[in-house]
Every structure is written in structure tokens, then in C-alpha cells.
Amino acid sequence: MTRFYSETEVVALIDELTPPRLQTYLRAHIVRPVPTPAGPGYREADLARLQLLCDLSDSYDLPEDTLRMVMSLIDQLNTARGDMRALMQAVAAEPDEVRIRIHHSVRHSRG
Helix, strand or coil: CCCCCCCHHHHHHHHCCCCCHHHHHCCCCCCCEECCCCCCEEEEHHHHHHHHHHHHHHHCCCCCCHHHHHHHHHHHHHHHHHHHHHHHHHHHHCHHHHHHHHHHHHHCCCC
């Protein structure tokens, strides 16, 4: 069962996060809590995302639109990594001759 955290809990758990800062991230649609009967619910992944947002904001003083772009790039990278992991598992399940042919094809396409 997924654990959801309230806004109050999230602000208490992340030292650098304040209610106004959280509202800024919500308005910018950088973080999207899940609707729950008790109100907006934040998952563990949201907490990690909020911590990263605070770190980026504090370290680099990034404006909202830049934070949104950086987080979008991070999301794309994470998706690509997941796709690559799934592709590698699929290739690993193939017979040796298929894996060798794929390996040669990849090396050839790299130039």
C-alpha cells in the first residue's frame, strides 16, 4: 500500500521546504500530488523530487521556468534509463546469435 504524506508532513520532513515554496512548485506544475480523501497526497517520489527542487533552488537560484525545464529533462532521462534497462533485459533473453547480431549492428551504427 502506498503511503501518502500531507502538505504539513512534507514541509516538516524537508528542512528547506516552506509552505510558500511548496505552493510555488505546485503552481508551476513541477510537483503534482495525488488527490486523496484527506486532501493532496504526496508519495515518496514526490518527497525526493521536492528535496531535489529545494537543493537546485538553493544551490543555483533558478527561476521557476528554469526549474520546470531542468525537472523535465531529469524526467526524460529517467524514462530513457528505464527504457534502456527494459531493452537490455529483452536483448539478454535472446539467443546468442541474436545478441551477437545486435551487438555488431550497434557497433556499426556508431560509426
